[in-house]
Amino acid sequence: MILPNDFDAYCFDLDGTIYLGDKLLPGVKETIQIIRKTGKKVLFITNSPTLTREEGKMRLQQLGIAAELEEILTAPYLAGLYFSVFEPDATVFIIGEEAIRTELRNFSIQTTVDPMKATHVLAGMDRSFTYNDLQFAMDAVRNCRNFIITNPDSSCPVPGGFIPDTLSLAKAIEVASGQKISKVIGKPDTFYSDQMVGLLDVDRQKILVIGDRLDTDVQLGKAQGFATCLVLTGISSEADVESTGIRPDYVIENMTNLFCSIDEDAMVEGRDGGLVGSCQPDPLNEELLG
Amino acid sequence: MILPNDFDAYCFDLDGTIYLGDKLLPGVKETIQIIRKTGKKVLFITNSPTLTREEGKMRLQQLGIAAELEEILTAPYLAGLYFSVFEPDATVFIIGEEAIRTELRNFSIQTTVDPMKATHVLAGMDRSFTYNDLQFAMDAVRNCRNFIITNPDSSCPVPGGFIPDTLSLAKAIEVASGQKISKVIGKPDTFYSDQMVGLLDVDRQKILVIGDRLDTDVQLGKAQGFATCLVLTGISSEADVESTGIRPDYVIENMTNLFCSIDEDAMVEGRDGGLVGSCQPDPLNEELLG
Numbered sequence: 001m002i003l004p005n006d007f008d009a010y011c012f013d014l015d016g017t018i019y020l021g022d023k024l025l026p027g028v029k030e031t032i033q034i035i036r037k038t039g040k041k042v043l044f045i046t047n048s049p050t051l052t053r054e055e056g057k058m059r060l061q062q063l064g065i066a067a068e069l070e071e072i073l074t075a076p077y078l079a080g081l082y083f084s085v086f087e088p089d090a091t092v093f094i095i096g097e098e099a100i101r102t103e104l105r106n107f108s109i110q111t112t113v114d115p116m117k118a119t120h121v122l123a124g125m126d127r128s129f130t131y132n133d134l135q136f137a138m139d140a141v142r143n144c145r146n147f148i149i150t151n152p153d154s155s156c157p158v159p160g161g162f163i164p165d166t167l168s169l170a171k172a173i174e175v176a177s178g179q180k181i182s183k184v185i186g187k188p189d190t191f192y193s194d195q196m197v198g199l200l201d202v203d204r205q206k207i208l209v210i211g212d213r214l215d216t217d218v219q220l221g222k223a224q225g226f227a228t229c230l231v232l233t234g235i236s237s238e239a240d241v242e243s244t245g246i247r248p249d250y251v252i253e254n255m256t257n258l259f260c261s262i263d264e265d266a267m268v269e270g271r272d273g274g275l276v277g278s279c280q281p282d283p284l285n286e287e288l289l290g
Numbered sequence: 291m292i293l294p295n296d297f298d299a300y301c302f303d304l305d306g307t308i309y310l311g312d313k314l315l316p317g318v319k320e321t322i323q324i325i326r327k328t329g330k331k332v333l334f335i336t337n338s339p340t341l342t343r344e345e346g347k348m349r350l351q352q353l354g355i356a357a358e359l360e361e362i363l364t365a366p367y368l369a370g371l372y373f374s375v376f377e378p379d380a381t382v383f384i385i386g387e388e389a390i391r392t393e394l395r396n397f398s399i400q401t402t403v404d405p406m407k408a409t410h411v412l413a414g415m416d417r418s419f420t421y422n423d424l425q426f427a428m429d430a431v432r433n434c435r436n437f438i439i440t441n442p443d444s445s446c447p448v449p450g451g452f453i454p455d456t457l458s459l460a461k462a463i464e465v466a467s468g469q470k471i472s473k474v475i476g477k478p479d480t481f482y483s484d485q486m487v488g489l490l491d492v493d494r495q496k497i498l499v500i501g502d503r504l505d506t507d508v509q510l511g512k513a514q515g516f517a518t519c520l521v522l523t524g525i526s527s528e529a530d531v532e533s534t535g536i537r538p539d540y541v542i543e544n545m546t547n548l549f550c551s552i553d554e555d556a557m558v559e560g561r562d563g564g565l566v567g568s569c570q571p572d573p574l575n576e577e578l579l580g
Contacts, residue, residue: 126421130421131417131418135453138452154468155428155466162428164462164466168428169424171461174461176445
């Protein structure tokens with residue numbers, strides 16, 4: 001089981017972890033309250049390619065979760081930061097929604113709608129994507145230096161199912177153009193974790209990453225020496241833990257189970273070889289919630 | 291060099307081999323004339339997912355090439371045939387253009403626009419493809435028994451460049467749904483070559499396949515014991531022969547070089563280890579053309 005003092009920083013994915021569509025997931029509000037009350041750090045880390053940092057803050061606020069701008073990392077923000085650090089002179093052709101354009105503008109990165117003028121193509125999920133966009137992106141990728149994508153997610157959890165995410169559109173562009181994706185910006189890339197560590201300024205082993213995806217959230221934690229917790233409210237299932245071999249330190253059914261006593265009847269192997277899982281609220285945490 | 295009597299049947303790809311957009315490619319008309327005059331068999335074999343057999347015949351006719359319906363194989367026709375042979379009771383959700391719907395109707399295969407009612411998903415190039423189609427296809431593939439595609443082409447040659455073809459859209463669906471493509475109907479699949487052999491009724495080694503793609507046309511020929519000729523007017527280049535290791539028996543610059551004397555200055559390794567390539571018209575063929 002986890003007690004709030006076990007870690008110095010708690011990093012939460014958003015879609016499928018904090019909320020699903022426009023609904024907070026169970027136990028999220030109480031969990032954040034406990035962390036805030038114990039004075040631990042919080043970071044919201046999403047690969048969503050359709051959110052600016054500002055929009056992420058507003059979205060959380062609307063759901064009753066207060067957060068500072070500096071407590072939020074989104075894929076479009078990271079993409080803007082990436083170009084400003086490594087490719088400040090790029091001219092970028094974008095497949096993606098407004099959030100990507102906004103964050104690149106915030107970092108003063110030049111963009112173009114002419115496939116033949118692009119030095120880089122940046123692709124993220126685009127819910128208005130068409131065959132013509134695919135054609136333009138194909139031409140741009142064949143013509144440019146680097147094909148970069150905001151995040152490696154194949155689908156995104158929404159109420160009642162999933163919607164196609166960045167990797168799905170990116171693979172269409174990759175196959176049509178015959179050119180490989182050269183860089184993936186979002187989790188689990190080290191560019192993402194480096195920003196997390198920079199913002200948090202605590203020991204890596206005192207960071208807990210909580211997310212619904214094994215291949216992004218948990219993978220990032222494992223590669224970076226963070227502790228990891230899979231929450232089963234989004235993409236990945238307990239069966240996926242077996243089939244992928246990506247083993248988080250903790251697996252919880254939903255966020256009400258993050259800080260709680262162990263239920264002996266529903267457990268999986270935890271960080272130290274011990275067992276964790278679906279459980280009862282801990283009296284200590286009950287007290288913190290008041 | 292090839293003489294018209296060297297083979298009993300000549301099988302021509304269409305896009306990038308016979309025509310590009312609405313223009314016949316050089317030497318095509320004369321080459322077909324020679325074959326017709328010598329009484330050899332002709333088959334037009336295209337992976338184009340946007341042509342019915344009837345439309346293929348009309349398209350050739352408009353360009354001055356006469357052909358019987360039985361001399362034309364297209365991916366939508368083959369898809370209809372495939373379902374009628376192997377999955378006659380299927381209910382098919384289609385991503386693709388009208389040609390696919392028409393050929394499935396010709397074979398009395400049931401189709402649906404409801405992703406949840408499909409037993410099979412059939413995908414082909416669709417120039418009106420949108421993110422919503424991707425979403426529907428993703429749901430249908432997650433729900434159905436088999437995900438089938440009309441052809442494995444990643445792009446299609448058009449005047450001035452290329453457009454995204456079936457495999458590009460199919461990969462987006464594959465990644466979003468997390469389900470693999472289970473069957474590819476077009477060249478180089480054996481279902482395609484079996485139809486060719488059935489229609490031609492000649493020895494395999496007396497069949498010459500002429501096409502612009504190493505991975506479909508030439509690959510099909512090599513797997514099936516047909517002779518193969520790559521024409522450099524479409525997708526694949528001479529450099530691709532080196533990089534892929536798929537070695538056609540003949541490589542010609544364009545169709546004017548199919549029946550001709552060797553030009554010693556521009557040659558590549560041919561079928562028997564000899565050299566063929568860019569060349570001068572043969573007096574015998576000149577005579578046949580009258």
